[in-house]
Amino acid sequence: DAGVIQSPRHxxxxxxxxxxxxxxxxxxxxSLFWYRQTxxxxxxxLIYFNNNVPIDDSGMPEDRFSAKMPxxxxxxxxxxxxxxxDSAVYFCASSxxxxxxxxxxxxxxxx
Amino acid sequence: TQxxxxxxxxxxxxxGENLTVYCNSSSVFSSxxxxxxxxxxxxxxxxxxxxxxxxxxxxxxxxxxxxxxKDSSLHITAAQPGDTGLYLCAGPSTGTAxxxxxxxxxxxxxxx
Numbered sequence: 001d002a003g004v005i006q007s008p009r010h011x012x013x014x015x016x017x018x019x020x021x022x023x024x025x026x027x028x029x030x031s032l033f034w035y036r037q038t039x040x041x042x043x044x045x046l047i048y049f050n051n052n053v054p055i056d057d058s059g060m061p062e063d064r065f066s067a068k069m070p071x072x073x074x075x076x077x078x079x080x081x082x083x084x085x086d087s088a089v090y091f092c093a094s095s096x097x098x099x100x101x102x103x104x105x106x107x108x109x110x111x
Numbered sequence: 112t113q114x115x116x117x118x119x120x121x122x123x124x125x126x127g128e129n130l131t132v133y134c135n136s137s138s139v140f141s142s143x144x145x146x147x148x149x150x151x152x153x154x155x156x157x158x159x160x161x162x163x164x165x166x167x168x169x170x171x172x173x174x175x176x177x178x179x180x181k182d183s184s185l186h187i188t189a190a191q192p193g194d195t196g197l198y199l200c201a202g203p204s205t206g207t208a209x210x211x212x213x214x215x216x217x218x219x220x221x222x223x
Contacts, residue, residue, distance in 0.1 A: 004153075048209070093153070
């Protein structure tokens with residue numbers, strides 16, 4: 001079992017650029033979550049999907065953030081335009097029920 | 112809003128010492144989970160406690176769920192450098208089993 005796969009693992013970009021983070025959940029898991037983690041704010045839920053449908057996006061900071069899940073095996077989180085305050089580690093997690101399985105994260109630095 | 116407060120926020124101890132981490136809420140949870148996150152990795156589930164008063168042991172780690180299901184503790188005996196990491200408690204959000212409310216976290220460092 002490969003676990004949750006995220007790409008890229010590291011991203012450095014300049015303010016104003018578009019950033020796309022990718023996630024492949026564990027096969028058979030029907031829920032997918034996007035989190036952001038910083039030292040100041042801890043682990044924050046941005047959005048989650050159930051059976052590919054967005055259920056709760058109340059954690060998405062603003063319109064610059066968008067997420068899609070076109071099928072059961074792929075999801076993207078897009079930031080456009082990116083800002084320095086978006087710098088953080090972004091995690092994707094998938095779940096069959098209550099337990100969540102996290103990917104290794106994408107460390108994003110916006111200069 | 113369900114909140115999970117963890118204490119202490121930071122803990123630095125020497126190898127061989129014992130420690131306890133607390134997870135408290137004013138809300139009742141049907142269950143609580145404990146995750147450990149090592150540097151550069153995502154959180155990994157350690158244990159789930161379901162019944163009020165339940166105690167679970169995982170080698171040197173002892174987890175307890177409060178009788179009222181509002182709090183939990185994690186006790187580590189004879190800490191080792193490999194225990195270093197961020198410890199997070201989490202509980203299912205009201206109305207949905209798959210969405211979790213995560214605690215504020217306890218960052219533990221164990222030195223030789």
